[in-house]
Amino acid sequence: MKTSILAITTSIALFSSLSTLAETTKTLPIIEQQAQVAGYYQYQAGDVQITALLDGTNYLSPTLFKGIPTAKVTQILKKYYADQAKGVQTSVNAFLVNTGSSLVLVDSGSSSCNGPNFGSVIKNLKAAGYKTEQVDTILLTHLHPDHVCGISDKGVANFPNATVYVADAEANYWLNPKQVAKLPQDKQARFKQTVEKIQQAVHPYQAKKHFKTFKLGDKIKGFDVISTAGHTPGHFSFAFKSGNEEIVFVGDIVHSHSIQFDQPETAIDFDTDPKKAVQTRLAQFARLAKQGQTVAAPHLPFPGIGHIYSKDGKSYQWIPVHFKD
Template structure:
């Protein structure tokens, strides 16, 4: 046997032993632990010079029986087209939106905090993950006073979650939800919602940091009131405008994107005035599609930002695509 052959055999033997050792080690090692945490729930984009950050609060499962104005079979068919299993309710996001205008740091809606269980209550954590602090927020605009939009006004210890902010509430909603007389007249099953909303705004009212406004009122620069009542008596949307670009933050115009874009006439049981809710939805759908507005919705799939497209007599939702932050969109 030559020296070269002897060296080659020794090298092959060494490699075989090493490989066997590595394989044995890999099969006997502990399995790699799965990472069960989702990424922080925020998404950022620019609208003109305004920085918009969508914040994910969590989700609720909405039973399809809450949707009114279409047959159960039609609703199930629409959900099936979106590959949604509604046997345990349809997962519905709860979103809020943080807009840095350069002059103000504006939060539209605050999420549910812990008013509706452990699947919600993540707005503050995601706001911090996005690089801000609650103390930096100077303006909170509420689309309406339902608890999944207002309970997040409070911290875990019952104090103001945004201690340096003034909160703005549509007068129609304030007159209804903050009224003890209206609470007394309401069905017993809904009185708890009044109590949650009243508790949420109390520290701000006590500190003289709560304002109500009418449709013709002026808000911080770059923000306009867009009346859209129906879901609640004073339900209000907000238009943010900068450098010829617009973002319509429309609150609860849509609860089920799978159903209501193609059938705007479908309402939800929580609407205080179904006819007005349908009217507001059709009006904003038409305007958003015609003007190619950016739209942000509280119950659209996170990040809840996109466009509305006209499709015959109906509409479709076109979600934003993930990408770098751009100021030229």
């Protein structure tokens, strides 16, 4: 008698737990994908704190890669598990460097210049604990909209106390009104559209005389400038030493952690001078792989901080920074 009561009780319990399970499975809501990361990542290099700021991500068509057969592009993307239906995911990152005496922003993201997927740099800078007023220096690797547009919003400076620095060759290329006539007819319309965005972004700084140019050999707030022309005519990288570590903010010497590391001689459609851009990448990759500097890159997967490795001096590997809490 006792046993049968137990059996009945057990089977009721089992039944009720099974029905609860069935109910749970049926009613469990599907959670929509949330923002995957905080949008900032802090990396300490000696006394210097670098905060990577995510502006957003988007998908690039694999056809934008030049000087490489399509089949090879597909093969490399498959190898890296990067062959997504929407294209090759690409990040836009900016970097905030707290040197102790200065708060320096390297590149600034797209703001609203490249569509709704971008424009989160300011939000993420605040989330990281900083204020836009604290930024005193902005270093621009070049003047493409995904690097310059974030400095302003509708004609108003986003960083009211900052001075913007760009290479004189870069400013002369994009901001000299005589430049457009030197370009082939079919490139002029796109160039003018880009120039309009750049002018709007830099205007509030020019009006306050907070827009300055630099040249090779100059040093700005402890940053050395490195000529890395090719992607644009006045493209520069910036290097900062902290203790035994050197961090190089490479800018657009690379746009893909898969194709352009595996086959670094691959150009991209956005390069002003593709041949020179490839030469620059080959020279910088060789140097960075040999010397082991920490690299901060605006278009490698967020946070875009890591190292470059080469086994044979011909192809390279991106070694992202290991997550530290």
